[in-house]
Amino acid sequence: MMVQKLALSGDEAIAYAVKQCDVDLVAAYPITPQTIIVEKISEFVANGEFDGEFIPVESEHSALSTCVGGSLTGARVFTATASQGLALMHEILYAASGLRTPIVMAIVNRALNSPLSIHNDHADMMGSRDCGWIQIYVENVQEAYDRIIFSFKLAEREDVLLPVTVNLDAFFLSHNVESVELIEDGVVKKFLGRPKRKYRLDPDEPYSFGAMAYPWNCFEFKYQQVVAMRNAYKAFDEVEDEFSKISGRKYGKLGKYWTDDADYLMFIMGSSAGTAKYAARLMRQEGLKVGVVSVKLYRPFPEKEILEVLEGKKGIAVMDRSISFGAPTPPLASDIRSVMFANDMKVPMMSFVYGMGGRDFSVQDARNIFEMLMKKDPSEYPKETIYYGVKA
């Protein structure tokens, strides 16, 4: 197998993956910092390298609506957005999952207005976290590329048929150039195949999609999505195994870094996981037993894996790059606390909100947080979320 290596930004890497996935329809609306994805796909179209349809729609609402319509014909469909764009799509996110359309969407995570910020945090995806989509976060550009290909395979499984978001951090990944190993076109095509969809808009076998349900059957529709999410949880590992065969790469639901013998763990999502890992490596050289858990699959939530990794730890820091205003803790901290409570596990936990609106999260910041964990007696960890680095 010939391995092609290219220097690509996160956005470009995603466009390359889309080109290789035999995608039939891309409908998207430009928004910083997602623009490079649509610009690159447009370039592929202009050069005859992409034979799907690219629809430059007039809004994100229409982008996702166009994708839903397209997907229901049985076509393979992709879109990408960020921030306000995802917020504008919110209504249709639920329609896409309810109609069981296996759309793959790249979300370049960016802060939500107001105040206006084009920089990174996870408020956009977290604001739509209950929309019924599988939600994957990536740490680097290679992972962004790989996860697009992986996601089509996962989404299109008959026992799943759910849309997937691949989340990458604004600028830190979207515009950062890294070396990316591309999989051969033919290998990707063979890996994905063209799974036949039983239910689609086909005059030879007509179905009605998007019916009105009454209180005596609406609940059952929603429950089918619950079942599909459970199936996705199981299918995830199978698809990873298959993907590792063509790529030699495997990421897992959780990225575990020096977790086995660690006393203290940091749970974190997205590109800052890389920063945290580097800090942990430096601290390990000093003999400090710290480790990092990168939460890569956020929905369905990797409950079992989280419990396993928590076993026997002295203290954990849970890092959220979004705020749940007025809530006891932000999203990831709430999920981890809930998983622990339901399983009679009580690892002392500190919840942090960090990096809002693109505030940098440095190696020193990661180190500071580990030191807070280690210096304090775990029984005295503050119960309230710490807004790390805010100038109060």
Place this chain on the structure above:
Amino acid sequence: MSYKPIRTLFELPTEENLAPGHRMCSGCGVTVGVRQILLAAPKDVIVVTATGCLEVSTVAYPYTAWRCPWVHVAFENAAAVASGIEAALKALERKGYGKRHPVIAFGGDGGTYDIGIQALSGALERGHRFLYVCYDNEAYMNTGIQRSGGTPYGTWTTTTPFGKVRPGKTEVKKNLMGIVVAHGIPYAATASISHWKDLMNKVRKALSCDGPSFIHLLTPCNRGWRFDPAQTIRIAKLAVETRYFPLYEVENGVYRITVPVPRPKPIEEFIKAQGRLRHLLRPEYADALATFKKQVEDYYSYVEMMTKATSSK
């Protein structure tokens, strides 16, 4: 435009894509219109419907009245959903995975004039090959007769009641055709359910376009317009005969009145037949009646003027 015109009822197919047994109201103008449109369309049509009367009344799970592939996604996005279907089928056909089919999107006046105008404008501008039908019953009927951008001046609705200081709606009915035509699409037309042959041939013509087409269909609603359900077609006909709703088409920018009304019936006949407008005939609303009449006359003159202005094109 090459299409096969319909001349007699005998030429219509006997099988319909909208089956009986749906839950639309008796005397509903929309149902009559949709049946006529689908009878004129090829059998392999794919239908998109915006949220509204037509949607909620034809697909009460586990039942469906649609014999053709049908989809509803939301209120404001029928044109965007249709865009996606059209474009995806185009790609599938090119790649040898599938086949293109005609696509018709139905939206009410709320879903077209108001909340769906952006998606419609985008789809028309992008040039997708599909027919968009606005079934205009001149208010949000599904939610209980609230005013829309398509509600005419002086009309009673539950959000524009007439009272001591107001005569009903105080704004003009939006010129939807003007907006659509401004996109420079190959074909746009108005139609009335009372003139079935005119409507059906417009559908045939619209679907023969290699690009977007639009039909603005007047569909009287006995619940919202306040008249006897047996009178639906008569009211629709009066709308044409009084020049309230001129029937015309715009083919590649050229306007043509398809049902000329040289000697219009008095507009009062249209007004007095409906509870939503009848108050305009009371002495205290004399000014409002004059405004209503003037708007009807102005619109008809506008269509005549456009016909004249584009005749040499």
